[in-house]
Amino acid sequence: MKSKFSKTFRRFLLSYLVILIIPNIAGYITYQTSINAAEKNSIDTSLLLLKQSKDVLEQRMAEVKNFTRQLAINQDITLIMNESVKKDSYNIYGLWKTWRDVSYYDKTNDFLQNYYIYLNNYDVILTPATIYYRPVHYYELNQYSDLTFEEWKKTVIQASHQDTVLPLRSYIRNKTESFVMTYIQSLPLNSFGKPRGTVVILIDESKISSMLMSFSSQYGGWAYITDKDGKPLASAGIDNDQIAQIGLKSAPQEMETRQFVDDTLQITVRSASNGWLYVAGIPKAALMEQATKIQHFTWTVTAVALVIGLLICLLLAYRNSTPINRLVRIVREQIGQDSYAARNDYDFLHGNIAGLISDNRLLETELSRQIPLVRDAFIKRILRGEFHSLHEIRAAAAQSGTEFQGDYGFVGIIRINGYSGMNSEEILNELQAARLLIKQTVLALDATAAITDLDSDKIAMVSSLASEPRELQRMVIEERMMELKAILDADYRISVTISFGSSFNSLSDTSRSFEEARRAMDYAAASGSDGNIIWYQEIWKETTTYYYPLDQEMRLLSALKVGETTEAKRIADQIFVQNFAERGLSAEMAQQLIGEIKGTILKLIDQKAIPDPDESELLKNRTVQMVLSEGIDQVRSELEEIIEQIGDLIVRKKNEKENETVSAIRQAVEARFGDANLSMYQIAESVGRPEKYISQLFKEQTGEHVSDFLEKIRIKHASALLFDSVMTIDEIALQVGYNSSHSFRRAFKRVQGVSPSLYRKSTNE
Numbered sequence: 001m002k003s004k005f006s007k008t009f010r011r012f013l014l015s016y017l018v019i020l021i022i023p024n025i026a027g028y029i030t031y032q033t034s035i036n037a038a039e040k041n042s043i044d045t046s047l048l049l050l051k052q053s054k055d056v057l058e059q060r061m062a063e064v065k066n067f068t069r070q071l072a073i074n075q076d077i078t079l080i081m082n083e084s085v086k087k088d089s090y091n092i093y094g095l096w097k098t099w100r101d102v103s104y105y106d107k108t109n110d111f112l113q114n115y116y117i118y119l120n121n122y123d124v125i126l127t128p129a130t131i132y133y134r135p136v137h138y139y140e141l142n143q144y145s146d147l148t149f150e151e152w153k154k155t156v157i158q159a160s161h162q163d164t165v166l167p168l169r170s171y172i173r174n175k176t177e178s179f180v181m182t183y184i185q186s187l188p189l190n191s192f193g194k195p196r197g198t199v200v201i202l203i204d205e206s207k208i209s210s211m212l213m214s215f216s217s218q219y220g221g222w223a224y225i226t227d228k229d230g231k232p233l234a235s236a237g238i239d240n241d242q243i244a245q246i247g248l249k250s251a252p253q254e255m256e257t258r259q260f261v262d263d264t265l266q267i268t269v270r271s272a273s274n275g276w277l278y279v280a281g282i283p284k285a286a287l288m289e290q291a292t293k294i295q296h297f298t299w300t301v302t303a304v305a306l307v308i309g310l311l312i313c314l315l316l317a318y319r320n321s322t323p324i325n326r327l328v329r330i331v332r333e334q335i336g337q338d339s340y341a342a343r344n345d346y347d348f349l350h351g352n353i354a355g356l357i358s359d360n361r362l363l364e365t366e367l368s369r370q371i372p373l374v375r376d377a378f379i380k381r382i383l384r385g386e387f388h389s390l391h392e393i394r395a396a397a398a399q400s401g402t403e404f405q406g407d408y409g410f411v412g413i414i415r416i417n418g419y420s421g422m423n424s425e426e427i428l429n430e431l432q433a434a435r436l437l438i439k440q441t442v443l444a445l446d447a448t449a450a451i452t453d454l455d456s457d458k459i460a461m462v463s464s465l466a467s468e469p470r471e472l473q474r475m476v477i478e479e480r481m482m483e484l485k486a487i488l489d490a491d492y493r494i495s496v497t498i499s500f501g502s503s504f505n506s507l508s509d510t511s512r513s514f515e516e517a518r519r520a521m522d523y524a525a526a527s528g529s530d531g532n533i534i535w536y537q538e539i540w541k542e543t544t545t546y547y548y549p550l551d552q553e554m555r556l557l558s559a560l561k562v563g564e565t566t567e568a569k570r571i572a573d574q575i576f577v578q579n580f581a582e583r584g585l586s587a588e589m590a591q592q593l594i595g596e597i598k599g600t601i602l603k604l605i606d607q608k609a610i611p612d613p614d615e616s617e618l619l620k621n622r623t624v625q626m627v628l629s630e631g632i633d634q635v636r637s638e639l640e641e642i643i644e645q646i647g648d649l650i651v652r653k654k655n656e657k658e659n660e661t662v663s664a665i666r667q668a669v670e671a672r673f674g675d676a677n678l679s680m681y682q683i684a685e686s687v688g689r690p691e692k693y694i695s696q697l698f699k700e701q702t703g704e705h706v707s708d709f710l711e712k713i714r715i716k717h718a719s720a721l722l723f724d725s726v727m728t729i730d731e732i733a734l735q736v737g738y739n740s741s742h743s744f745r746r747a748f749k750r751v752q753g754v755s756p757s758l759y760r761k762s763t764n765e
Contacts, residue, residue, distance in 0.1 A: 022305035043258055043265060046215070046282055050223070050269050053211040054278045057225070058271060060111050061183070065163060067105060067112055068185035068199045076101050077117070081187060081196040085121045095124065095131055103128045114173075114180075115201040116142075117187075118157040120194070125157075145170035145177070157198045161186045165274075167231030168205055168240075179205040181233050208234035212280070221264070221282040228275030238281070246279070260284075375400040379452040383411065383460055385511025385551045388558035390567055393507045404507065405448055406466035410477060410500050411513035413521050414438060416457045417495040417530050423456070431456045434494055441487055445480050460517075462510060469503035474535075481533050497524050499534040506570055508555055546579050546593035553600050560604055563654055565647030569640050572597075576636050594635060598623050601642060610649050619645065661687060662701045665694055669706070673713045674737045680706060714738070715751040722760040729756050 071077055076098045083091060106113045106128040116138065117126040125132040132138040135157065139149045146169065147155070166182035180202045186195035212223035216237030224235035224243050232243050246266075257268045261281075269278045378400040387393045390407075397404065416434050419427060438459055439451050450462040465473055481498050488494040501516030516536035523539045524530060552571065559568040579593055601623045610616040619642060626638050664687040672678050672686075683706065684691040698706050714736040721732045733744035748756045 018308075022308065025305075043267070046219070046265070046280055047256070047258065047267050047269070049214060050267055050278050050280045053223075054269055054271060054276075056211055057208065058273060060109070061274075063109055064111050064183050064201055064203075065185075067109070067201070068183075068187075069189070071102065071117065071199055072185075072187055072189045074098075074101065077187065077197070081119055081121065083121060090122060090124075090133070095119075095122065095126070099126045099131050102126060110207055111203050112201060114204070115199065118198040118200070120158065120196050120198075142173050143171070145172055156182075156184065156200060158194075159186075160191050160193065160195050161198065162190070165227060165233075167227055167229075168233055171202065181205065181208065205234050209236045212236035215280050215282065219282045220285070221280065223278070223280040226277045226279070228277075230277070233276070246281075371401050375402050375450075376452050378402055379450050379460070379462065382462070382507065382510050383452070383514045385508075385555065387508060388555070389562050389564055390506065390508055391562070391564075397507075402450055403448065404450070404462075404464040406464055407506050408466070408468050408503065409462060409464040409510075409513075410469065410474075410503055411510055411517050412461050412463065412477075412481070412498060412500045413454065413514075413517045414442075414459045414461065415497045415499075415521060417497055419457045428456055434492070435459055437492055437494065438484075438488065438496070441484055445484060458521075460514065468505060474503075478533060485531075485533075495531055497521065497530045497532060497534070499524060499536070501536045505574075506567065508559075508567065509571075509574065511551060512574075546589050546596075548575060548579070548593060548596050553596075556600060557604055560643065560646055560650065563647050563651040565644055565651075568643045568647060572639055572643060573636075576632070580632055590632075594626070597639065598626060601639075601646075604646070610646065610653075612649070615649055658697055658701065661689060661694065662698055665698055665706060666709070669710050669713055673710060673717065674735060676734075676737045676739050678710070678737065711747055712751060715748055718744070718748060718756070719752065719759065722756055723763045732756070 076094070080091065080094050080098050083094070085091075102117065106115065113128075115128070118124075118135070119126070122133075123135065125135055125138045127138070135153060136149055139152060143149075144152060161184040164182075164184040166184065168179050168181055171178055171180040183201040183203065185199045187197035187199060188195075208225065212225070212234065213236050215221045215223040220237075222235070222237035222242075224238055225233045226243070227233055232240050235243060246261075254268075255270050255272065257266075259266055263284050264281045265284070267280045267282075270276070271278070378396050379402070381387065381396070382393060387396065416431060416438070419431060435453060442449055442451060442459075442461060446463060448464060450464070452460055454460045463477055477500070485496060485498070488496060499517045499520035501513035501520065504510050504513040520534040520536045520539055524532065524534045552575065556568055556571045556575075559565075559571060575593075575597065580590070602620060605616050605620050605623070610619065622638075623642060626635055626642075665683060668683050668686040669678075672682070675682075680691045680695065684694050687694060689697075695706055698704075698709070702709070718732050718736045721727055721735065722729075725732075727735065729744070730741045733741045736744070738744035738747070745755055748754075748759070752759055754762070
C-alpha cells in the first residue's frame with residue numbers, strides 16, 4: 001500500500017513538472033531574443049507618459065489650491081466668518097447668499113465636484129447642493145470609514161490646516177463607499193490658531209486614477225502615486241498591499257529612476273514641487289510587442305507545449321487517481337464525511353481520522369483557555385452597547401459562558417483612589433494586583449456579578465437580578481458595596497469610589513446604565529466625593545435639553561428591523577420616562593424630541609423595511625400626523641401602536657420569506673435526490689442562502705434536518721421502485737442517489753425498519 005501511494009505521488013509530481021518546465025523554457029528563449037529590441041522604445045514612451053500624468057495632476061492640484069485662495073478673499077465669506085453669532089441666531093440671508101456665491105464652483109473643475117466649507121462661528125457646513133445647519137447631519141451622509149464624528153470634527157474641520165493633503169482613505173457618501181484624497185485649507189489663510197472656517201475638497205480616486213489608466217489598458221501594467229511619506233493617493237492596475245510591498249523594496253530619492261524589478265520595468269518620477277512619487281510598472285511581456293514574428297513562434301511553441309503537458313497530466317492523473325478515488329469514496333461512506341480538506345487523497349487516507357481526533361482535543365483545550373477572554377470581551381461589548389438585539393446578546397452570553405440571573409440589574413464602576421495621573425511600571429503592577437484583589441472580593445460577595453477591567457484604576461461590574469429592581473434590591477447592593485469597601489480598607493488598605501447607574505430592565509439597556517455610572521463617577525471626581533458610593537439618581541441632571549443619544553436610536557431601529565416589538569416598545573417607553581418623567585423639558589425641547597422620534601420611524605420606513613408600499617405610506621402619514629399638541633400620553637400611545645403595527649408587518653414579511661425558503665429547499669431536494677454528490681452547499685447555493693442558515697431554518701420549521709428529509713425522499717422513491725420495477729437493488733441504489741448498495745441497505749432499514757429484499761418480498765406477497 002505504501003509503495004503504491006509513493007508511486008502515485010511521483011507520477012503526479014512528474015506531470016506537474018512537465019507542464020511547468022516546457023512553457024517556461026519556451027518563454028525564456030523568446031524573452032532573451034526580443035527584450036533588447038523593445039526595451040529602449042518602451043522605456044522612453046512610458047517615461048514620457050508618466051511625466052505627462054505628473055504635469056496634468058500638478059496643474060489640477062494648483063487649480064484646487066487657487067480655488068481655496070479665491071474663497072479666502074471672497075468678501076461674503078470673510079464677512080460671514082467674522083460675524084458674532086448669538087445662540088440660536090442665524091444670519092439666514094447671509095448664509096444663503098454665501099452659499100449661492102460658492103455653489104457654482106463644482107462645475108468649473110471635476111476635482112471640485114465634492115467640497116464643503118465649514119463656518120466655525122455658525123457651526124454650519126456649506127456644500128454645492130445645500131446648507132447643513134448641523135455638522136452631524138452632514139456626517140450622517142458623508143463620512144470617513146475610520147473616523148468617528150468627534151474625530152472628524154476635531155481633526156478635519158476644526159483643526160488648523162495649511163494646504164494639507166490627506167492620503168487615500170475609505171469614504172462613505174450616501175451609503176456608497178469610495179476612496180478619496182482630501183485637500184484641506186483653513187480660512188483665513190495662515191490661521192495658525194483656531195481657524196474661523198475650513199475648506200475641505202474631496203477628490204475621488206477614480207478622477208486621479210484615470211490619468212494612469214493608459215499603463216494598464218495599453219501595456220497591461222500598473223501605476224500609482226504616493227505622497228512624500230509613501231501613502232497611496234491613486235492607483236491603476238494595482239492594490240494598496242502591492243504598493244506597500246513595492247515601497248518597502250525600493251523608495252528612490254532620485255528625481256527619475258528606471259529599473260527591472262521582478263520581471264517588471266519600474267519607472268519612478270518624483271515631483272519637485274510637493275515630493276509626490278509617480279511610479280509605473282510595465283511587464284516584460286509588453287516590451288516584446290515589436291517582436292511580432294518571435295511572439296508568433298513563442299505562442300506556437302507555448303501552445304504545443306501546454307497541450308502536450310496537459311495530455312500527459314490528464315493521462316497520469318487518470319491512471320493513478322482512479323483506484324485512489326474508489327478507496328476514498330468507500331472511506332467517506334464508512335466514516336460519514338461529505339468533504340475533506342487535504343492536499344491530496346493520500347493525506348486524507350493517511351491522516352484524516354487521526355488528525356480529526358487530535359484536532360478535536362486541541363480545539364477543546366484551546367476553547368477552555370479562551371473562555372475567560374471571550375467572557376471579558378462579551379462584557380465589554382454589552383457595556384458599549386454593540387449588540388443590536390436581545391437574541392444576539394443571549395447567543396453571545398451562552399457562547400462566552402456568562403450567566404445572568406435575569407434581564408434586570410445595575411451597572412457599577414469601582415475606581416481605586418489615589419492613583420490619578422500615575423503610570424509608572426511599578427504603579428501599574430500595583431494597580432493590577434489591586435484590581436485582582438477587588439475582583440476576588442466582589443465575586444466572594446456576589447458570585448453572579450460580571451466583571452471587567454475598564455482602565456488601570458477602574459473596574460466595571462454588572463449585577464443582574466431575577467426580577468424588576470426595587471428599593472430593597474438597591475439597599476442590598478449598597479450594603480454589599482459598603483462591606484466591600486470595609487474589607488478592602490481593613491485587609492488591603494485600598495480606598496475605592498463606587499458609582500452606579502440607574503437600573504436597567506433589559507440586557508440590551510446595560511450600556512445606558514453604564515454611561516450613567518460613568519457620569520456619576522465623573523461627578524464624584526468633580527465634587528470631591530471620592531471614597532463614597534454615588535448613585536446616578538442622586539446627582540443633578542440637565543433638564544434644559546432632551547436625552548436621545550444615537551446608540552438608543554440604533555437599538556430602537558435594530559429591534560424594529562428584526563420584529564422584536566416588545567423590546568422596541570420598552571425602549572420607546574424608556575425614552576418617554578427619561579425625558580418627561582425624569583426631566584423637565586420645555587415645550588420647544590419636547591417638540592424637538594418628538595420630531596427626532598418621528599424621524600427615526602420615518603428613517604426605518606424609507607429603508608424599505610416594510611414591503612407593502614400602501615402600508616408603508618399609511619404608516620408614514622400616521623407618523624407625520626403625530627404632534628405634541630395632542631398630549632404626551634396620546635403621542636406615547638400613538639407611537640406604541642405604530643411600533644406594534646411595524647413589528648407585525650416585519651414579522652409577517654420574515655415568516656413569508658422563511659416559508660418560501662423552506663419550500664425552495666424541499667423542491668431542490670426532491671429535484672436532485674438522485675445525485676449521489678448532492679451536498680448541503682449545493683442545496684444552499686440553489687436557494688441562494690448560507691448553509692448554516694438553511695440548516696437551522698429547516699430544522700425550526702419542520703422539526704427534522706435537511707439530511708433526514710433527503711434520506712426520506714430517497715427511501716420513498718426506492719420503495720416505489722422495489723414495488724413496481726424489476727431493477728436490482730444495486731440499480732435502485734444508484735438510481736436514488738447512493739454510491740453503494742451497502743450504504744443504501746443501511747439507510748433503507750433505518751427508515752423502513754426492514755431490508756430492501758424483505759420489503760420487496762413482502763410487497764410481492
